[in-house]
Amino acid sequence: MGNRIFHKDSTTNDEEVVRLGSGAFGEIRLVTIPDEGRVASKALKGKTNNPWMESEATVQMAASHECIVKVFGLHKPRGMAEIAMEYMSGGNLHRLLLNKRKTLTFIQRHNMCYDVARGLEHLHNLPDGGCIIHNDIKPDNILLTQDLRCKIADFGCSKWYDEDGEFVDGCPKDLFCIAYAAPEKLHHHLFPFVDADNNVQQYHALIIEAVPASDLGLKDAYLPHESSDIYSFALLIYMLLYRRRPWSGSVGNFLAQVLRGERPETPKIYAKNSELKSAKTLLRLMLKCWKENIYKRPTSAEICLELQGLPSRL
Template identity: 25%
Template sequence: MPDTSHTLQDYEANEILCDVKLAEAGRGGFGKVIIGKHQHSGFVAVKCFSVNGGEPEQKAIKKMVHHEYDMLLRSRHENIADVFGLTKWRGAMGIVMRYYEAGNLRVLLLSNYIPLGWSLRLRLAQEISDGITYIHNCGIDKRLIHGDMKPENILLTVNLHARITDFGCAKLASFTGSTTDQDYNPQAKQTLTLHYAAPEKIIRNVRPKKEQDVFSCGMIFHMLIFRIIPYLSEYTSQDFRQMLIGGGRPDSEEIQELKDMCSDNDKDIIHVMEKVMTRCWEQDPTQRPNMLEVRDEFQQHLAKQDPAVISRQVADAVEEMDIDHPAAEHNPTVPLCKFNPTTGEFHSETIQPQNEQNPSPGSQLQSNESIQQPGENAREPSQQHSKFQYDVNDRNILIILRLMYSN
């Protein structure tokens, strides 16, 4: 594997080979994630996006993306997805990441036919908390805020360990947890997922703070318990805001029924997850715990679990999962440089630069910066491609393009 502990690596797009029929690993508002095979790195996931312009624009994007990912690359963490580096080809650029075969947490939780034991759920909650604790405390003089925590942004290894990804909404924060005025623009449109966003962010669009990540984790813990999307009911934007102003939260009435069906050990797990969940989604951000407290609470209870039981629960879940093993199923022969992110297709000829008839960067920003409404993308996994793993709506790129083309 490449050494990514200190710097991003440069990858040649013609050295990453893809299986055209099985290449797509995910999609989002900004493009696709493509599975490819590199001679030294093995199978990788490449987040691809169009670059309207030439070499100077590509260099500008590379410089700014490198800055955004620099903190994560200085110090690795086992619960954060590995980013290997960057690649570029004519009219396009990509972020090269480790490929995680087991998909994302959202698909796993909504696939109710997959058994998911409570000890395993507790381990997932602890690993998510551990990753966010690292994000909130990394670096010497700065701390990072994820900004868009949701199950889609939690990838899974083949042994169902959590790996947090997609730092598109990430913000550098001071030790007080708030961004500087230079970092924050309250007038800027933001890509959020309403099911998991903190009420103060939705209602007042306050500057990003760590407490908003804590709230989002509370919603993820709710989904870990009930295996349903928070706020399944359809809301208009106004009704949703009013519900949040009134302190409304997802329905948890069935939690006692869950406890009644469980062993004493599992009841204890549900109890601690419920307790942490309700603390995390407090209406007053100052009343929410920090993620270090959350992690330690889960770790204390995880230490009481039998590792052999967790291993059996992992095996039971994996047996029912549709895990993509590209080494066995893919026949990569077409270089990544043949992929056109604008059309989402591979072409026999090398990609040509964008012409004037293609949508301008401004029009792409306008179409991709809307806030996701409740109910959008809330389909069951059976209604989606089961191997979609990555959310490509990366706000890093939106910020970069806005700055690049506003001058």
């Protein structure tokens, strides 16, 4: 596929800009651009253009699907490239799940899970035979419509491969969120994380305690794999089920747990009889998806098959 990015110059009145959110690397604003109207605009922090922006937009446009946030292209409202994408008025899944005043049935949670699974199935099995590994599946990167339809967003860490496994485009580095990273990624990237006390020694000690790489299904050098998205998806299911973060405490503590083959605790789930099937299916699926060995986790296509026969959207 060729480069389908289009560039548009646009100007915005700062008084009309609504800031939707911000993160470690940038911010999302609601702006108006010619021809497209009101869109969400992603800008990286800093005062220089970043070539990764075009790669991110290219990959996300190639991933076009109803369960993936639509990208319109790049525009330059302030002289620097920003990604223009559809505005998702429901916010992100992380914020919704931690808002205990918002009630969610297990059937609604099942449907959200199914939306994300369908998006992943499309990414991992592109129509042209290629594959996109998202590399950053987490509730923060799942955006919602007003009626709680979920779409996958933020392709800043993603990698696009053709049907022969050759790299096409995407992030040139292997970036990911530590809290949702699969064990095989952490094994490969045992770079010295530094906590608030600048304590590095505990991370060196973890190498001795870690599960052997062979138990993870790693034979030789680590290569990005769709199964890493599936592990992250399991932790997303965890948040859907329990409405709390999968890990607590310091980075060192949960990193040690993951590398020792441990998983977040799974308290008993209480559900109405009419929702019991959905709750049990999500729990069973979560346990499958966070298996240690990458080849024992289900594929995104298998996950969709398991979810599609459950209750319809309410």
